[in-house]
Amino acid sequence: MTKREQLFLAASRQKAFDPEHRRKINHALKMSDQAFDQGKQQFADLEEARIMAHAIKKEAITHLGTYLEQFEARFTQNGGRVIWAQNGQQALDAILTICRSKNARSIVKSKSMVSEEIHLNAFLAQNGIEVVETDLGEYIQQLAGEPPYHIVAPSMHKSKEEVAALFHDKIGAAPHLPPEELTLIARKTLRPRYREAEIGLTGANFLLADIGGVAITENEGNARLCTSFPKTHIVVTGIEKVLPSFDDLHLFWPLLATHGSGQQVTVYNSVFTGPGKQEETDGPEEMYVILLDNGRTSLLADPVARESLYCIRCGACLNVCPVYKNIGGHTYESTYSGPIGSVITPYLEGMRHNKHLSYASSLCGNCTEVCPVKINLHGLLLHNRQQAAANAPALSPEGFAWKGWRMVNTSRRLLDFAGGNTKNIALKQLLAKAWGTSRQLPVFAARSFSKQWKTGRRK
Amino acid sequence: MDTPREIILKQIREALSDVEETFGIPFKKDLYTTRHSSLLTLFQSAFTALHGKFTLCTGAADLNTQLLRRWLDNRWEHVFCDDPELQARYCLDDLPFISARNGLEADAVITGCEYLLARTGTILLTAARRPGRALSVYTPVHIVIATLQQLLPDIAEGIENIKNDYGDNLPSALFFTSGPSRTGDIEKTLVMGVHGPIEVHLFLCL
Numbered sequence: 001m002t003k004r005e006q007l008f009l010a011a012s013r014q015k016a017f018d019p020e021h022r023r024k025i026n027h028a029l030k031m032s033d034q035a036f037d038q039g040k041q042q043f044a045d046l047e048e049a050r051i052m053a054h055a056i057k058k059e060a061i062t063h064l065g066t067y068l069e070q071f072e073a074r075f076t077q078n079g080g081r082v083i084w085a086q087n088g089q090q091a092l093d094a095i096l097t098i099c100r101s102k103n104a105r106s107i108v109k110s111k112s113m114v115s116e117e118i119h120l121n122a123f124l125a126q127n128g129i130e131v132v133e134t135d136l137g138e139y140i141q142q143l144a145g146e147p148p149y150h151i152v153a154p155s156m157h158k159s160k161e162e163v164a165a166l167f168h169d170k171i172g173a174a175p176h177l178p179p180e181e182l183t184l185i186a187r188k189t190l191r192p193r194y195r196e197a198e199i200g201l202t203g204a205n206f207l208l209a210d211i212g213g214v215a216i217t218e219n220e221g222n223a224r225l226c227t228s229f230p231k232t233h234i235v236v237t238g239i240e241k242v243l244p245s246f247d248d249l250h251l252f253w254p255l256l257a258t259h260g261s262g263q264q265v266t267v268y269n270s271v272f273t274g275p276g277k278q279e280e281t282d283g284p285e286e287m288y289v290i291l292l293d294n295g296r297t298s299l300l301a302d303p304v305a306r307e308s309l310y311c312i313r314c315g316a317c318l319n320v321c322p323v324y325k326n327i328g329g330h331t332y333e334s335t336y337s338g339p340i341g342s343v344i345t346p347y348l349e350g351m352r353h354n355k356h357l358s359y360a361s362s363l364c365g366n367c368t369e370v371c372p373v374k375i376n377l378h379g380l381l382l383h384n385r386q387q388a389a390a391n392a393p394a395l396s397p398e399g400f401a402w403k404g405w406r407m408v409n410t411s412r413r414l415l416d417f418a419g420g421n422t423k424n425i426a427l428k429q430l431l432a433k434a435w436g437t438s439r440q441l442p443v444f445a446a447r448s449f450s451k452q453w454k455t456g457r458r459k
Numbered sequence: 460m461d462t463p464r465e466i467i468l469k470q471i472r473e474a475l476s477d478v479e480e481t482f483g484i485p486f487k488k489d490l491y492t493t494r495h496s497s498l499l500t501l502f503q504s505a506f507t508a509l510h511g512k513f514t515l516c517t518g519a520a521d522l523n524t525q526l527l528r529r530w531l532d533n534r535w536e537h538v539f540c541d542d543p544e545l546q547a548r549y550c551l552d553d554l555p556f557i558s559a560r561n562g563l564e565a566d567a568v569i570t571g572c573e574y575l576l577a578r579t580g581t582i583l584l585t586a587a588r589r590p591g592r593a594l595s596v597y598t599p600v601h602i603v604i605a606t607l608q609q610l611l612p613d614i615a616e617g618i619e620n621i622k623n624d625y626g627d628n629l630p631s632a633l634f635f636t637s638g639p640s641r642t643g644d645i646e647k648t649l650v651m652g653v654h655g656p657i658e659v660h661l662f663l664c665l
Contacts, residue, residue: 027646027647028646028647031643031647032647041492042491042492042578043490043491043492044489044490044491044492044493048490049490052484052490055484056484059484062475062478063638064469064471064475065468065472065475065477066529068468068471069468078629079633084462084463084464084467085463086463086466086467090463096610117486118640121612135644135653136642136644136645136653137640137642137644140645153643153644153647154644155644155645156647157647158646159646160645160646160648163645163646179645179646179648179650180648180650182645183642183645183652183653184652187651187652187653187654190654191654194597211629213629214598217640219640219641219643219653220640220641220642220653220654220655221640221653221654221655221656222594222653222654222655224592224596224634224654224655225593225596225597225654225655227592227632228591228596228597229593239467239471246618246622247615247618247619249614250613250614251490253614253635254490254491254579255616261643264505264578264579264637265579265581265614265635265637266637266638267509267636267639267640267641267655268567268596268634268635268636268637268640268655269634269635269636269637270632270633270634270635271631271632271633271635272631272632273629273630273631273633274631275631276586276591276592276631276632277586277587277630277631280585280587280591280592280630280631281586281589281590281591281592282586282590282591282592282593283586283591283592283632284528291467293470297470297471297473297474298553299469300470300471300474300475301470301473301474303477306474348620361538
């Protein structure tokens with residue numbers, strides 16, 4: 001068992017039996033469920049919409065090189081610059097180079113999971129550049145010094161009392177304020193930051209190949225402010241975010257909104273085609289898009305796992321996952337949590353240290369059933385288990401145990417060789433730990449069914 | 460030595476070497492539940508559901524009166540408008556509280572828009588129009604003036620029309636905005652007006 005797996009199991013055990021954590025998560029997820037039920041009414045046939053979205057992403061991903069080059073060509077024509085990064089370090093170096101050339105002291109950032117993936121904030125802080133999170137949930141997480149708990153709702157695990165206490169401790173707000181007041185304080189605190197910052201940094205929800213556009217979805221308006229005032233706009237995004245056409249947003253915007261937050265569409269769906277134009281009144285002078293690989297091409301190379309690159313990061317699979325509901329987002333210790341995180345993390349951060357995540361699933365299939373782009377998530381979790389098992393050393397203790405188990409169980413003679421007591425002891429030795437303390441091990445009868453049957457017939 | 464760009468593109472080509480067929484995308488026209496009402500009714504109900512404030516005006520003179528009435532209710536100190544076309548068409552100069560100075564200090568901003576999208580209650584703005592990117596999201600109250608001719612059924616038509624209007628010279632930013640800024644980040648409590656406008660008013664001229 002790796003160190004990460006041990007920590008994962010310990011943290012899971014603790015969270016699963018923490019009633020306060022359970023209360024907060026149940027509340028938040030119940031609200032998400034209700035909103036989703038409401039939001040999906042907009043589709044004449046949700047299943048058809050999902051099939052169509054799957055087909056469009058399949059088209060994009062199976063021709064990824066072509067669409068990325070098309071995006072690059074168009075975006076460059078529009079006056080933007082594209083930077084390719086094979087890994088997190090290259091992306092960080094590119095961002096730092098831009099910051100240095102602009103003498104940047106502060107960056108306003110809107111929500112970006114890729115920036116979490118490459119640990120951007122810590123890196124820039126080491127280099128004397130302050131990054132200000134502007135999405136309210138991310139701002140709360142930054143004040144708390146925690147990574148996001150959920151890819152769409154970063155501070156979902158905090159009660160309003162906890163947020164009020166945090167604002168009181170960290171930024172001197174009056175104690176016990178309600179959510180409306182806390183939101184207003186965040187608004188007032190962040191307003192001047194947009195105007196001071198030399199650089200605005202965002203992620204991308206979609207890259208539009210045909211127009212060289214970057215589509216950003218949000219509700220608060222912070223991404224729009226981050227891309228209005230600063231003189232430089234940097235987008236950091238994964239290569240899989242590409243869609244063939246601007247037209248595809250007619251489907252993907254409502255689909256993302258419904259699955260992410262239960263809305264018809266989010267409040268702000270923006271498309272940026274480049275830096276501000278000469279004839280326009282404002283906007284940044286320069287715009288960069290950093291296209292990050294960081295393990296995505298290894299997902300692409302696996303014909304089965306490839307479809308996990310269709311993901312639009314809506315978070316719906318987290319919301320319905322019984323494992324996520326019990327252990328929460330932080331327990332995964334990976335940038336992307338929940339079912340999609342368990343599928344892709346082994347490819348992004350190494351199979352050896354993350355294969356245990358494939359077992360953090362009951363294989364109930366809720367994730368697959370809800371996924372707006374119809375990724376076979378629970379099937380991919382099984383696929384990862386097979387990959388991990390195939391790559392495991394031939395004589396691992398577990399492999400050895402299963403070999404023995406198989407040998408005994410496929411032989412009537414061996415199975416009847418031991419009496420009930422011996423079997424009970426063996427079972428306890430082998431399985432008691434995995435079985436856990438919350439349920440009782442089954443007890444073998446003193447004589448096996450087969451033996452009893454034979455005796456009975458002889459009578 | 461190969462650049463990261465060449466390496467990544469090469470890895471993509473190699474990773475996809477097993478792919479042979481090209482895929483068709485199933486075409487479906489009616490993705491969304493249709494309701495048999497006029498575009499105006501559809502827009503009004505969707506926009507109002509998003510906490511937008513909707514006012515129908517019979518024409519330029521009526522709009523001028525309605526704006527004055529709204530101002531009397533709210534007494535915004537500084538209403539900003541720098542769109543010469545709007546100023547001329549709706550005689551905004553007659554309203555003394557409107558000025559084209561110090562946009563960043565304004566309590567309310569008046570802008571036009573490209574289109575209105577009925578099904579989702581969306582107002583489509585672009586950076587090509589006044590006042591650009593910042594003020595329509597930075598100012599606490601956003602007032603939009605539009606006409607019935609700008610009303611389209613859905614996002615698909617919005618995208619189609621914008622592409623026709625601008626051709627190969629799309630604005631640097633397009634904003635599909637649906638209601639005032641909102642968040643649910645604190646215990647899923649809905650709060651209006653986080654970073655963007657707290658109120659969005661639409662005056663639609665027949």
